[in-house]
């Protein structure tokens with residue numbers, strides 16, 4: 001039985017990876033090294049401070065905790081300057097339609113994101129009202145693959161984890177869903193996310209009926 005669907009934000013509802021990339025790249029350049037699109041892949045689903053650790057590792061730099069905080073703040077200020085200008089057109093294809101279909105089917109909806117900027121992004125793309133519960137980087141202590149973000153979502157919705165479906169684009173996110181004992185749907189490439197219960201390229205053309213069929217429920 002599907003009682004709730006939990007959505008990651010970055011890479012599932014919106015493509016913010018490009019803005020994260022520009023902001024991390026600017027920081028790397030300032031620090032004197034190159035940061036590539038391939039490097040950026042390693043930051044997907046990873047928290048802001050963990051992302052910075054990976055960046056510093058790539059640049060082979062060791063800095064104090066205080067400097068790390070200043071760097072993360074600087075990167076975030078640049079990132080926010082981009083997401084502030086986001087519009088509803090940047091919602092990934094088919095997402096809004098699928099969310100509306102879930103609501104019509106009486107299935108509850110939660111956000112489960114590592115981002116501290118999630119509330120601002122949802123507001124900019126005008127989807128805040130579609131979520132019955134929001135769990136984001138401001139309300140969790142443990143990063144994915146820890147299941148905390150999704151377990152909190154299920155708890156807020158008052159549903160059992162085994163009746164939840166998670167939509168995720170990151171490996172750590174699918175692992176978090178599995179650790180939470182939830183059904184996982186990978187958004188993206190089957191080569192990378194093939195260990196999820198199901199993988200789809202995106203929400204365009206995806207329906208609640210297709211999800212129910214995959215789960216063998218009426």
Ligand code: BG6
Pocket residue numbers: 009010020043044045046047048051076113114115116117118137
């Ligand atoms: C995740 C992204 O959703 O949020 C990561 O996939 C990002 O790339 C993380 O680092 C934290 O985001 P923010 O907005 O709090 O810096």
Ligand code: MG
Pocket residue numbers: 008009010011012044045168169170173
């Ligand atoms: Mg993601």
